[in-house]
Amino acid sequence: MSQLLTVAAEEMENPLVPPIPELVIGLIAFVIVFGFLAWKLLPNINKVLEERREAIEGGIEKAEAAQTEAQSVLEQYKAQLAEARHEAARLRQEAQEQGATLIAEMRAEGQRQREEIVAAGHTQIEADRKAASSALRQDVGKLATVLAGKLVGESLEDHARQSRVIDRFLDELEEKAEASR
Amino acid sequence: MSADPTQVLAFETDCHIFDGCGFPAPGLHSFLFEPIVGNADDAVYFNKTMLLALLGSIIIIGFFWAAFRKPKVVPGKLQMVAEAGYDFIRRGVVYETIGKKEGEKYVPLVVSLFFFIWMMNLWSIVPLAQFPVTSIISYPLVLALIVYVLWVSLTFKRHGFVGAFKNFTGYDKSLGAVLPLSMTIELFSNLLVRPFTHAVRLFANMFAGHTLLLLFTIASWYLLNGLGIAYAGVSFIMVIVMTAFELFIQALQAYVFVLLTCSFIQGALAEHH
Numbered sequence: 545m546s547q548l549l550t551v552a553a554e555e556m557e558n559p560l561v562p563p564i565p566e567l568v569i570g571l572i573a574f575v576i577v578f579g580f581l582a583w584k585l586l587p588n589i590n591k592v593l594e595e596r597r598e599a600i601e602g603g604i605e606k607a608e609a610a611q612t613e614a615q616s617v618l619e620q621y622k623a624q625l626a627e628a629r630h631e632a633a634r635l636r637q638e639a640q641e642q643g644a645t646l647i648a649e650m651r652a653e654g655q656r657q658r659e660e661i662v663a664a665g666h667t668q669i670e671a672d673r674k675a676a677s678s679a680l681r682q683d684v685g686k687l688a689t690v691l692a693g694k695l696v697g698e699s700l701e702d703h704a705r706q707s708r709v710i711d712r713f714l715d716e717l718e719e720k721a722e723a724s725r
Numbered sequence: 726m727s728a729d730p731t732q733v734l735a736f737e738t739d740c741h742i743f744d745g746c747g748f749p750a751p752g753l754h755s756f757l758f759e760p761i762v763g764n765a766d767d768a769v770y771f772n773k774t775m776l777l778a779l780l781g782s783i784i785i786i787g788f789f790w791a792a793f794r795k796p797k798v799v800p801g802k803l804q805m806v807a808e809a810g811y812d813f814i815r816r817g818v819v820y821e822t823i824g825k826k827e828g829e830k831y832v833p834l835v836v837s838l839f840f841f842i843w844m845m846n847l848w849s850i851v852p853l854a855q856f857p858v859t860s861i862i863s864y865p866l867v868l869a870l871i872v873y874v875l876w877v878s879l880t881f882k883r884h885g886f887v888g889a890f891k892n893f894t895g896y897d898k899s900l901g902a903v904l905p906l907s908m909t910i911e912l913f914s915n916l917l918v919r920p921f922t923h924a925v926r927l928f929a930n931m932f933a934g935h936t937l938l939l940l941f942t943i944a945s946w947y948l949l950n951g952l953g954i955a956y957a958g959v960s961f962i963m964v965i966v967m968t969a970f971e972l973f974i975q976a977l978q979a980y981v982f983v984l985l986t987c988s989f990i991q992g993a994l995a996e997h998h
Contacts, residue, residue, distance in 0.1 A: 559753055559862060559932065560925070565770055566778075566863035573778040574868060577841045580786045582833035585793040589804075589811060592796040599798055 685710040741950035748947055751939035756860060756932070777858050781844040789840075814839050814983065822987035827994055831987070834875075838868060839983045842927065846975035849935055850968050857975070860931040862924065865982075869924035872986045877916075879993040892993070923985055930978045934971045941967055 689706055740746040763770030792807030800808060814836045819828040845864060849857035859865050880889040890896075893915045894908035941963040948957035 559756060560928075562863040562866050563861070564863075565768070566772075566774060566861055567867050569775040569778055570858075570864040570867040571871075573782040574837070574841050574871070576779075576782045577785050578834065578837040581789060581837045585789045586811070586833050586836065589793045589796050589808065592798055593808075596798045 681714055742948050742953040743951050749943060751936055755939055774858050774861050777848045777854055785840050785844050811836060818983055818987055823991045831990055835983050835986060839979050842982050843976060843979040846931055849971055857931040857935050859927050860935050862928045865924040865927040869920050873920040876989040876993045883994055927978050927982050930974060934974055937967050
């Protein structure tokens with residue numbers, strides 16, 4: 545037994561001195577593991593982890609997008625409603641203004657027509673008066689001549705002189721009338 | 726008894742207390758394996774730890790292949806478990822120490838390191854295997870060397886030759902007369918001691934853990950005779966307690982290893998302090 549142990553002790557090397565074949569096998573074993581993990585398996589899982597992260601964040605983003613859209617639609621509706629109200633108010637205002645303008649126009653037109661009619665009446669009256677006045681002058685002249693002839697005699701039959709005298713007389717009358725008026 | 730003491734397992738010896746034979750204590754020989762293929766003196770051979778290392782790689786790849794080959798946005802159970810592990814290292818270790826922007830590039834390396842080391846440690850309590858691969862210095866060393874090469878080259882790439890030298894030596898003018906001494910110590914500590922401790926920390930923990938487990942397991946068997954049976958019970962309880970403890974240490978050491986890795990990378994990327 546003790547002999548065997550000494551034999552073993554002789555064979556035993558310092559445990560801190562690395563045997564080379566084990567060194568090589570250790571390197572190979574590790575490189576195999578590293579190679580597989582670095583080449584395929586870890587990139588695989590990284591991709592999936594990234595996808596998962598994106599899926600979670602994507603869900604949140606989608607919800608946020610939906611909320612934003614709902615908000616914008618609501619605002620759009622509100623804006624449309626306000627616009628419609630504004631439009632209605634504007635139309636009412638316009639109608640009122642138009643009505644007022646129409647009334648004013650018609651009133652002006654009525655006024656104008658009334659004045660026209662009045663003016664036409666005046667003109668007619670004036671013309672009538674003139675016609676009546678000239679007719680009257682002739683008739684009164686004739687009657688006066690006849691009358692004067694009867695009173696004064698034949699000398700007054702001379703037509704020219706006669707009419708001159710009558711006219712002068714009537715003009716004097718007229719002037720008197722004008723002055724007395 | 727087998728002719729080769731390195732191959733003697735505790736239960737292969739019919740040796741019990743009060744039978745007039747000594748306690749077959751575990752020792753360095755417990756960490757030596759007769760090659761399955763070839764001869765230990767040859768340059769090329771194949772032994773149990775190599776088998777476990779390669780098997781462990783296949784198990785890790787198998788697990789992640791099943792979980793991440795066709796990952797789904799809504800994960801299944803397996804994918805959920807794998808994602809939790811992946812996310813723990815990515816967020817809890819890499820992003821925490823290096824930062825998200827710069828750290829992203831190193832996530833695959835750190836994740837691979839963690840699960841590889843954890844699996845190698847886990848072999849310690851897997852029935853039949855029952856040997857932590859990382860208690861052979863070669864395995865932690867090769868991982869520490871990969872990290873070492875990475876952070877040294879990163880330092881040169883990021884800071885240039887002079888900048889890297891300042892980074893390694895902790896150059897700080899305000900130290901005055903002590904500066905040469907401080908620089909020598911820092912250079913020694915950073916470039917030589919650091920990778921060594923990085924590897925040995927993992928190795929020694931697993932080595933010690935395995936030795937403890939062996940000690941109590943062998944003792945349970947050895948004490949199983951006469952009066953010793955009562956003590957064997959105590960020893961067996963210790964086996965269970967130590968197994969649970971090892972389970973914790975295995976994960977912790979894998980975590981510490983990758984945490985240090987990240988801190989080295991971060992130091993290489995950071996402005997020299």
